[in-house]
Amino acid sequence: MAGEAEHHALGVFECQLCALTAPYSYVGQKPPNTQSVVLLEESYVMKDPFSSDKATFLVLGSRCSLCSRLVCVGPECSLFYAKRFCLPCVRQHLSAFPQEIRQDVEKRTAPSKKISSQHRSQT
Amino acid sequence: MPPPRTRDARDHRDHRRAPSEEEAPEKWDWSCPETRRLLEDAFFRGEDPIRQGSEECQRFWAFFERLQRFRSLKASRQEEADPGHPTHSIPALADLPRAYDPRYRINLSVLGPDTRGSRELGRCLPPERASEFRRALLHYLDFSQKQAFARLAKLQRERAALPIAQYEKRILRTLKEHQVVVVAGDTGCGKSTQVPQYLLAAGFSHVACTQPRRIACISLAKRVGFESLSQYGSKVGYQIRFESTRSAATKIVFLTVGLLLRQIQREPSLPQYEVLIVDEVHERHLHNDFLLGVLRRLLPQRPDLKVILMSATINISLFSSYFGNAPVVQVPGRLFPITVVYQPQEAEPTTSKSEKLDPRPFLRVLQAIDNKYPPEERGDLLVFLSGMAEISAVLEAAQTYASHTQRWVVLPLHSALSVADQDKVFDVAPPGVRKCILSTNIAETSVTIDGIRFVVDSGKVKEMSYDPQAKLQRLQEFWISQASAEQRKGRAGRTGPGVCFRLYAESDYDAFAPYPVPEIRRVALDALVLQMKSMSVGNPRTFPFIEPPPPASLETAILYLQDQGALDSSESLTPIGSLLAQLPVDVVIGKMLILGSVFSLAEPMLTVAAALSVQSPFTRSAQSSLECAAARRPLESDQGDPLTLFNIFNAWVQVKSERSRNSRKWCRRRGIEEHRLYEMANLRRQFKELLEDHGLLAEAQLVAPGDSYSRLQQRRERRALHQLKRQHEEGAGRRRKVLRLQEDLGDCSSEEDCAGRAADDNVDIQDVKFKLRHNLEQLQAAASAAQDLSREQMALLKLVLGRGLYPQLAVPDALNSGRKDSDQVFHTQAKQGTVLHPTCVFANNPEVLHTQERETAGGEGKQGDKDKMNSSHQLLAFVSLLETNKPYLVNCVRIPALQSLLLFSRSLDTNGDCSRLVADGWLELQLADSESAVRLLTASLRLRAHWESALDRQLAHQARRQHLEEEEGEEAPPISRKEVAALSRELLQFMASKVPYSLRRLTGLETQNLYVGPQTVTAAPSLPGLFGSSTLSPHPIKGGYAVTDFLTYNCLTSDVDLYSDCLRSFWTCPHCDLHLPLTPLERIAHESSCPQAPQEGTAGGEEVAPEPVQKASALQRPYHCEACQKDFLFTPTEVLRHRKQHV
Structure with a gap:
């Protein structure tokens, strides 16, 4: 299938914080097969594996604009506020961010682990 | 852009x-x-x-x-600008x-x-x-x-949390160092889903994973595709008998063991795979055991091939040592603690005398759960029962209980359910309600249902066992093994702590066998032996099975295959045998297909063969419902079940092509499980392709619709169907539904509104798939052609059926006509006192099997009335003999006795004047007059020879075709149409011949003293060999003379007439002008060589032009006399005269 050929993995994305891995098929700001969406950062992208639509993509992660670490978009690892920041960097420069972000980061640290353990018990 | x-x-x-x-x-x-x-x-x-x-x-x-x-x-909230935010010194933050x-x-x-x-x-x-x-x-x-x-992350977390995840590196490392690795882990450790992915991640791209069951192939391929993030790609696929999602891009394929064996059959070194995972080896399925043997031989030839055996933690050392102490990676299962409650059943007086299972102990467990556990605490119940009858017994009672309490949804689960019904067990119950799943041992390993907290184990399982002596399959109830009991228990602890109620005592448990009996020790091995022969793995007796089958089963299988003509006397595959080995069906059914193709009956035969290869399409309720029976009656054939099934399938195809949306309802009305008809259609197509591949059926000329408009129309329809299928697959596909409490209280199949709802609500995806897979027009053409089959063709079809089913024959008991319908008794050669299966058309209509009394007077009347002389004796040819509570004949067709036996028997013995015949050493035929006996015998000899040679040529033609595949050019059909027509006509004439005779099964004592034994007197009748070169020789064991490989003349002991073979009486040949005193044998000899006798179907002479090749003197033929070592040109009469000189 031609469509699939376009999704050949370029490599395996691995988050440097949580070690999540997934094959990516595109790096950049204009994901393939879609015209009207642009990404605001250089992202590692794969075709959305949960969608039958070829055009649906999934952003896996990108580099932290401060420390250049490759991080996934998961809420435990990074956040986006005009740019990508890994959570360690955000915490380090917390004061540089607006109130809403600061609150959000504080909220994230505590319950995030609980969520993941809940997921685990569901299996 | x-x-x-x-x-x-x-x-x-x-x-x-x-x-x-x-x-x-x-x-x-x-x-x-x-x-x-x-x-x-x-x-x-x-x-x-x-x-x-x-x-x-x-x-x-x-x-x-x-x-x-x-x-x-x-x-309402006011947006406030962040006050005085200092510009940051770091540019990225600034x-x-x-x-x-x-x-x-x-x-x-x-x-x-x-x-x-x-x-x-x-x-x-x-x-x-x-x-x-x-x-x-x-x-x-x-x-x-x-x-x-979030889904992606969750998926990864779950995978990482599986017990086997810790062993990924170890498994891969061990596999690097060894050719064979055993991965042993209990249910829930994740081996079946994860190991293939580990291989994929490690860079292997040609991985096959075998599963014992088709369902598992599909569900695993889906799951692994999903987990490896290629749900919509084609990296992960499956391949089962009728379906394949495999493509060039597929890296992991899940396939059935049978299919892999067929691939090995085609390419013995299995070049298409790098790694082979053999899953569930501990289940010890027949094919799996055989596959292991094949692999063990293959491994030295394919040092680059890696094999992973996956097993539950049962008897691991057996597998490891079989492969030269292969390393074992053992993975602990993930189980929560399970409390075991032994509730042995004190022998309660059963309420009814029938063998119906008493549901009360099961209801008591339901009650106990209701009393002890609050409904808010979720957790479903899984009940293991031995079989379908037991499930329906408990189902009924449990549903009544459930309708009182409103706290249970009761669901059956067994392999005979349609896929849609099976899927219901995965749906969730509404809050406060528990699922109660009544299952066969299918839920022990192959189907895993989440959310089970309680297990009830009846301790019983019904399994097919095989009696090689009687060639009888028995569906018997057994105690399970300890391994199975543990497996069943484990199902309660997958999602949390659970309880397992064992309806037997702990002492019973201790007495259970440690492991289940492997399949190879309990089933017929015909198909296996045939497959072994066609894969040239050598003598089945010495094949290094992981555990050898019982020698008796092997011998029976070999004998059976020889009986069926699949193996010759040296146990090599015959042409028919090698063809049969490629047909994925019972030998009997394969044989019918080949036979049918000789007479242009391939199309109807395809349907019949397909119908006989699937489970009975009649639903359980159909047996009890009078309405269903009445609706079905017009489709019944009084000739037998195969023809009834044939009618049903054809009628269904007609319904499909006229108003396909109603086919479901049509089936329901008649108590037919439509799923089985879909299976038939699939099988039929597969058979058809096989026959076409082997040149036994001319490939269908694609009749393209004439004008471009209708072509366009057709294309449009197909596109729409594809669209529907896609939508179905994407849409409702996997979503779990919430079960309705009342849903199963009424039997859906009897409710019309239920059917209507189902049909309107969602697209009948089965119908869509059916239309995509099959050319409905072609099928319909075949179905309407079937309705137009002439009486002669039907008779011929029956004859082919009979020959295919031979030697599976049963003779009605002599006293049947005086018995009730339900007490009709039949005897097979090995088994006395069998009965008709309740679904059999004759079960309600046994009169058609009785001899027609009025003809009795037609006989000579010289015999006592004990042996009724009659020309309408019939036999039942049956597809299988199944013993449950009684030995049942399954799928019967009635055939005329004398004619069938003369045409089919492997062994026919006669007395001196041929008026007494014994077929296959167990059925005695006494003919009223020897004149007609000789006539029929002669005719049968000739017909058999013609039929055999037609078949041989058909097969030889096929073999040649395979050799010269590349060669182009139209090849002449192997047998001329005229020849076939003539043969058919003669066969039918023969079948219709009316001769009064008596038929009875010999008693044990009689069979012992059947033959005169070898004779010292060498008064060999001086006759030319029959059928050209074969010479008449005394039979070494039976006595008398072996005329052909099946006919032995005058070997029967007889108190009537010891000298009949020597008695000559004047006789006039009906074909030539010969008039001589001849013994019966001499008459046969003459008739078979009489040049004016009908040869190769030239009897009628209307269709066939006189052959110009004939010699000038039609009567004369070259004759070589053994006695005087001279060659002559003699007429047969002259031959006889000449030979007399030497006496």
């Missing part, structure tokens, strides 16, 4: 304006359908992330509405927007709508509305991204 047009610039002013606009609301209605269409037209076009009309689009609008509501709540806006947290942007095409849009859509919409779209996309990523 066009460059980004109006990038959604992060313009603070634009953003600020939006809320101010809302303060002065105009008549703008977001939910107005026209507005929505307008927006969809603008934003959701071909290349956009959301497509118009898609499910995604619906989701978006739902999201949009929520977002609007949320906004209106927040609208240019962060001062004022917070949630939009800054979104890492993507949507381009503006394409306004070029629609000026209308610009007019109707105010820019601020457009940007508001765009913002919502942005949030939606961000939300979808987060959702999908």
